Amino acid sequence: MQKLYLNYPEITDIKANIVSRRSNGDNTQVILDRTIFMPNNDYFLKDSGNISGLKIISIEEKRDNIIHTVKGKFQKSAVNLHLDKANRMINLTYNTAFIIFKLVFQSFYLSKDIKLLLLDDKFIIRINNFYDFLDTNLMEDQINFLISKAVQIENNSGITSIYPFGEVINNDICFDNTSKVRGFKIISSQNIGNDLDIEFIAGDDLINN
Template identity: 65%
Template sequence: MQKIYLKYPEITELKANIVSRRVQDDNTQIILDRTIFMPKSYGFLKDYGNISDLEIISVEEKRDNIIHTVKGRPKKSEVILKLNPENRIKNLAYNTAFIIFKIVFTSFYQAKYLKLTIDEERSVIKITDFFDVFDKLLIENQINFIIEKALKIENHQGITNIPPLGEVINNEICYENSSKVRGFKIVDTESFGNDLEIEFIAGRDII
């Protein structure tokens, strides 16, 4: 199976062929020869839409295959994949911003764990075991400088690299150029003991 979303995450519509299907009551589990739908990620907005107008219930990865479960039964072996473009663009912008944030943040501070959560209301970076004083303007300005520089972003086998800045572990989709993030703005920060939460906006939400 070709996981198109890994190399070309901005593709929102694509033709594919069903290589295997399994009917369960009113739903069908489908394996395709290629897919633009990424498996569910708890920190991201759900961006899958439909397969030949059949609503997608879930997308899961099992044994290196992507299992698509849809409502109903596909009538043909050749199908059209369509995802939610607004949510895909937001997932791309915010995760790419998070990647840049991690590279910048770890060059100034030490922290045990950084996690991104995106939902309809807000997007938050959670930092565990943070013992320093956070300089909001420093980090914000550094990230926007990188965005404006339009640096190339390389993503390969779970590692994302922005030469010459460095690399981070990343198993999610991201842009191939920093300029596509458009901008980064910290909306609020809040401390919970030794943990720090940073609410931010990026991408189209900046405009």
């Protein structure tokens, strides 16, 4: 199966072929030869859309296959995939902003355990075992500098590189250019035990805020 969302995350419409299918009442589970839909996880908004007009209920990854569950049954083996753009663009914006944050953060601080979380529809950066003082103005300035420079981003085999600034491990979707993030702002930061949680906004959320 070709997971097109990894290298071409901004594609919203393609054609594909059903490799296997299984009906369960009114629902159908299908594996396709290629897909633009990303499996559900706990730190991104869920992809939504349809396959040949049938609404997607869930998207799961099992044994390296993406299983699409839709409402209804297919009449043909050749299908059209349509991805609703809104959530995908938010996920792209926030994960790319997170990647840039990690690169900048690692230039000034020692902590390496950094995660992106989605809590109550808010994107949070959690830094584990952080005992230093975070200079939020410095972070914002450096991140927005990288965004303004429209630097190319390369994502390959789980490694995302922004030359010459460095690379990070990333197995998720991201933009191909820093400028597409548009902007970055830290809303708040708070210590939770030994960890630091940073709420931030980026992209359209920043422009509209």
